[in-house]
Every structure is written in structure tokens, then in C-alpha cells.
Amino acid sequence: MLSRTDLRGTTPTAAQLRRALPRGGTDVNAVLSTVSPVVEEIKTHGATAALDYGEKFDKVRPASVRVPAAVIADALANLDPAVAAALRESIARARAVHADQRRATVTTQVAPGGTVAEKWIPVRRVGLYVPGGNAVYPSSVVMNVVPAQEAGVPSLVVASPPQAGFGGWPHPTILAACALLGVDEVWAVGGAQAVALLAYGGQDVDPAGGPGAELDPVDLITGPGNIYVTAAKRLVRGAVGIDSEAGPTEIAILADDSADPANIAADLISQAEHDVLAASVLVTDSEALADAVDEQVVLQAASTKHADRVAQALGGAQSGIVLVDDLEAGLRVVDEYAAEHLEIQTRDAAAVADRVRSAGAIFVGPFSPVSLGDYCAGSNHVLPTSGSARFASGLSVQTFLKGVHVIDYDEDALRAVAEKVVTLADAEDLPAHGDAVKQRFASLRDPS
Template sequence: MLSRTDLRGRAHTAAELRRALPRGGTDIESVLATVAPVVAAVRDDGVRAALDFGARFDGVTPPSVRVPAQVLEQALGAVDPTVRTALEESIRRARIVHADQRRSTTRTEVVPGGSVTEKWIPVARVGLYVPGGNAVYPSSVIMNVVPAQEAGVASLVVASPPQAAHGGWPHPTILAACALLGIDEVWAVGGAQAVALLTYGGTDIGATENSAGAELAPVDLITGPGNIYVTAAKRLCRSVVGIDSEAGPTEIAILADGDADATAVAADLISQAEHDVLAASVLVTDSVDLADRVDAEVAAQVETTRHTERVRTALSGAQSGIVLVDDIDHGIAVVDAYAAEHLEIQTADAPVVADRVRNAGAIFVGRYSPVSLGDYCAGSNHVLPTSGSARHSSGLSVQTFLRGVHIVDYDRAALAEVAPHVVALAQAEDLPAHGDAVTARFVDVPASGSPV
């Protein structure tokens, strides 16, 4: 089921590895022409257009865009107690980790009388998208909301697709997670139209109490994963709002040696494959014996997993496979080139090996740190860079919702001291007015000279 790529026997350049490794992804360009009219219509006609597209694409129209408070309360009251306890524990652990990411103001005295202060200011209003589709993702509510709250974002709105099976509201487990987190603004809108409505805002036209005429204020930043149409809408709207990333299908890479547990490795590959037929599951190993054992385990476990066809399709796709390497050093070079969203290290001295990895969205160390732990209850964030973007980007964190602003404060003497350098650089760039803007502040400074 899993194809094999044999990289043993010679060194490969970074360019060769990028071409040789299994890689999936989605062609965002291919749907931009479809999504652009949706974004334009919602920009021009607001809620009415968003609801029309929802009815057309998903076959459901919510009673109102904004979910009433009593619906949120009912969802929380009806959630399975075991699920509620698990959600509360996931929230607790996520808060512990993300609270440590908070940044403090720093002031640097560059020279006497001249300082630069960096102040961290939260984004004012954030839209958090939580997808529907193949699965229900209350965990994505937690992973988006907790870092935003810890950053100090004052205004949060969660958007999630309406469900015909639940009265036109988002899935009740998603609503329960919102209620647990204190989110009282939830919009029943999904897909590209949700991204556009978050970007441009509108006026609710629903028939529920207090909904008609209620303002749906636009946001400044949109975060959260979604399908190819959601991602395309984020690309089209990013000139108006900020976005976290253009997330592709989920992916896992596992670096394992011959002593790894084939049963656990196979289970972890399957766990990511059940997300989507485009999900990528890649094993990198220096052991042909392990590769053979994992193949056998995958074949057996696929037959007993719930989403057999989805998993089989993902594991059989070009984006998944087994990569054979000479040794663990070679394996580290390969996983660095792959830059997985999720990387597991199942080798001897796993912490040492993990410390040598440079490119990954998140690294899971040893047999007892599976990716599914990070999906729910490790305390880490599961909104991570995909498609190799872990080479240059980080996962969602408190910093995603903060803006660093430099505050420059120089007195007269400090400016006078550096004025000749400013003038020299301004003249070198043929921007003399830049220099004049400094020298004009000193009546005793010649336009082309130094302070006297």
C-alpha cells in the first residue's frame, strides 16, 4: 500500500530531496476563479450573499448568522460529560503552555538620550475559522481561541459551517467548546463565504430574537484551517485582513530505526490518513526490516479502522510512502528537507535526535508522544505549517495575535550626535530630503553639514 523511495547509497542535494520525497498539496490557483466571485459578492452584498452561497453549496441556511446565547448554553448543557471533561483538560493544558509565550515590553537605550522600546499590542478583533466536513473539530476551537485569549485579543468571533442535522447551527460540540472558552460570538457560516464575511462584515438578517439588524463587525486577522476553497478565500482576502497561513492537507513524517514499534508506527501513519484522502503519511527509516513490518501492520490495521476507504486512499497516494535512508544522520537530513507539519522521532536516543532537527511544525519525541496527543491534550498547538512551510514558518501561538511596535524616543543631543550619519546615508540613497528632515531641526546645522 505504501510506495517506497530508496535514497540509500549516495548524497542528495536539497533540491534533489525536494523533488524525490513524497509530497501532496493542493493547487490553490485552480480554484481562485471559482472563489473570487464568492468573495466579491459577499464584499458587495454582505450577509445575504453569504447565506445564498451556503444554501447553494451546503444545502442549509441558518436561522440567523449569529448563534443565539441560549443555543450555546444548550449545547454546553447537552454535551457528553466525558467529552466535557476532556475539553476542559485540553483547555487547561493549552493555557499552561500558551501563557508562557506571552511577551513583555523591552526598552533598549541605544545611546544616552536615545532609546527604542518594543511594545507588543494584541490584534483588536480576530476571526477564528473552525471547519466542518469529514470530522468535528472542537479541538480546533481550543487551539485557535486559547492563544488569542492569552495574547489579550479583546474581540473574538468563531465561524463554523451550519449543519442541517442540528437546526442550521454549527455542530453542538463545537458550540460547547466555544461556551467553555467564554466565546459568546459564533457565526453559523462556513466555506469561502465565511472568510469573506469575516473580512468585510455585514448586518444579520436572520429571524431569531435580536439577530435582525445586528452588526457583524469585520475582523483584522483570520486564523484556522479549512479546505481548498477556504484557503483560496484567505489568499484573496489577505490584502484586507491578516491571515495565519495557507494550510494544506495534514501530514506526518516518522523518523524511525529498526527498534521502533511497527504497530505504533503504523497506527500513527493511519491516524493522520483518516483526516483526508489528501493527507500525507511518510515513514523515513534506515531499516528495511522495519519498513516491511510497518507495511504488514498498515495492511492489517487499515481493515479494522473506521474510515477504511479514506485511509487507504491517503496511504496509497503519491503524498504518502516509505523513504529508505542509509542511517539516522541521513534520515535527519531527509526530514529536514521534508519539513513535516508533524514529525515523530522513534529512534534510540530520541531526544538527542530530535534536538538536531531544524525543520518541523512540531516534534514528537519517543514512543509515548504520538501526534494524536498533540492534536488534543499535550498543551501544544495543532495549527501548524504544512507543505514544507515549516522551513520558514511557525505554528499558531500567542505571537500570531501580537504586533510588535517600535517606539523611538531620541532627545536633541542624541539626534544631533547621529545626524551626520543619517545625512550621509540619505545622500547615498539619493533621498536628500530624508537628511533635511533631520538637519531642519537644528538652526545651527547646515543642510549638508554636521551639527555645530
């Protein structure tokens, strides 16, 4: 089921590795022409246009964009107690981890009387997108909302696709997760139309026929979605901030012959379950392990609930086994691949993991599977994909904060450096910059 790339006996360059490794992804440019009119229509006509497109694409039209408070409360009241308990545990662990990410203001005295402080200001209002599609994602509610709350964001809205089977509102488990987190503003809108409405706002419709409430635009949009959501995020970027352009999920596992092939197969299958475009990659220096994993994949995949979806994902060009000479070569491979999720299942796994430079999240040893990170590790599962972990980070408290420098110099502190400011301004042929300093000190002014 899994294709093989054999790099043994070779020393490929970084560029050659990037070309040789299994890689999926989607062509966002291919759908921009489809998504652009949707975004422009919603920018002009607001909620009515968003609901029109939702009805056209998803065959469902809620009575309003904003979900009534009673619907959210009922969702929590009717939630399976076991699911509620699991969500509370997930929230508690995520909150503990993200609370420790908060940054304090740091003030540096550059010179006597001259300080520069960096203060962290939360974004005023954020839109958190929670997808629908192949699965229900209350965990994504947790992963988006908790860091925003811990950053101190004063206003947030969750948007999730309406469901025909639930009265045109988002899935009740999504709504219940919002209620557990104290989120009272939820929009029943999905896809590109959700991103556009979050970016530009508008006036909601009123089921009674009167004017609806105002839907305020946001300043930042976060959360994963399909290719149309990603295209819309690209189109509204600049009008608002975005976290990333997320691609299909991916897992890479770096393993040696000490690893359990059944565990590895289960972890590869767990990510393939998400989507037919999901990527599952094993990097190993053990051909015997590769063979054993192949056998386990065939055995386990046949009996999993979403067997057809898993088979397509594991059989796609984005998935496979990469054979390397040794762990040193394996580390080079995983750094160039820069997986969204990277598992290290080797001897001395912690030491090996410490040497990894590029991954969205690193899962160390046989008892830290990606599934743990999806739900209850306390880490965030909104992570960089498609190799962007080489330069990008996952969702965190920092995503929702703006670092602002505050410069405070007194007269003597400015006087001490004034001539250097003037000199540099003249060197850049920007004399008015220097004049702004000269204006304050008669001794620096040109007598003429």
C-alpha cells in the same frame, strides 16, 4: 499499501530530495476562479450573499449568521460530561503552554537619552475558522481561541459551518467548546463564504424581518480549512491578515530498528484518517522495520472505522516509506520534507530531535504520538503544511501580536547622531530626510 522510495547508496541534493519525496498538496490556483466571485459577492452584499452561497453549496440556511446565545448555552448544558472534562483538560494544558509565550516590552538604550522599545500589541479583532466536513473539531476551537485570548485579543469571533442536522447551527460540540472558552460570538457560516464575511463584515439577517445586527469585519483570520477556504484566504489577504494557506494534514516518522512497528503503523493511520489527501510518510534506515510496518498497516487499517478513507490516503502519491542509509541521511530527508507533524522514534530520540531544523511540531519518543498533540499535549495543532515548515511556524500567541518599535530620543541624543543621519540621507539622494534633522539644529543648516 505504502509505496517505497529507496535513497540508499545515493547522496541527493536538496533540490533532488524535494522532487523525490512523497508529497501531496492541492492546487489552490485551480479553484481561484470559482472562489473569486463568491468573495466579491459577499464583499458587496454581506451576510445575505453568504447565506445564499451556504444554502447553494451545503443545502442548509440558518435563521441568522450569528448563533443565538441560548443555542450556545444549550450546547454546553447538553454536552457529554466526559467530553466536557476532556475539553477542560485540553484547555488548561493549552493555556499553560501559551501563557508562557507572552512577550514583554523590551527597551534598549541605544545612546544616552535615546531609546528604542519593542512593545507587543494584540490584534484588535480576529476571526477563527473551525472546519466541518469529515469530522467534528472542538479541538480546533481550543487551538485557535486559547492563543488569541492569551495574547490579549479584545474581540474574537468563531465561524463554523452550519449543520442541517442541528437546526442550521454549527455542531453542538463546537458550540459547547466555545462556551467553555467564554466565546459568545459564533457565526454559522462555513467555506469560502465564511472567510469573505469575516474579512468584509456586513449586516446580519433578522428572523423577524427587521434589520439585523452589524457583523464587524476582523483584522486577522486563522484556522485550517479545505481548498476553497484556503483560496478565499489568499484572495482576502491584504484586506486582512491570515495565518497561513493550510494544505492537507501530514505526518512524517523518522525511525530506526528500535521502534515498534505497530505503534508506527497506528500513527500513520491516525493522520490518514483525516482526509483522502492526508500524507503519511515513514523515513527509516531499517528495511526490516519498513517490512514490519507494512504488515501492521495492512492489519490495522482493515479494522479501523474509516478504512476506505485511510486506504486512499495511504495508497496515494503523498504517502510512503523512504529508505535511507543511516540516521544522518534520515535527518536530511526530514528537514527537506519539513513535515507538519514529525515523530522521532529512534534510540536517543531527544538528541536526534534536537538536530531537526524543519518541522511544524516534533514528537519525541514512543510515548509522544501526534494524537497527543492534537488534543492534550498543550501544544498547538494548527501547523505549517506542504513543506512550509522550512520557513513558517505554527499558530501561537505571537500570531495574534504586532511588534511595534517605539523610538524616544531627546535633543542631545538626536544632536549626537544628526550629522550621520544627514550623511546617509545624502548618500541615498534623499536630501529632504536630512533637512528634517537640520531643521531642528541651526548649526547644521545651510547658511544660504
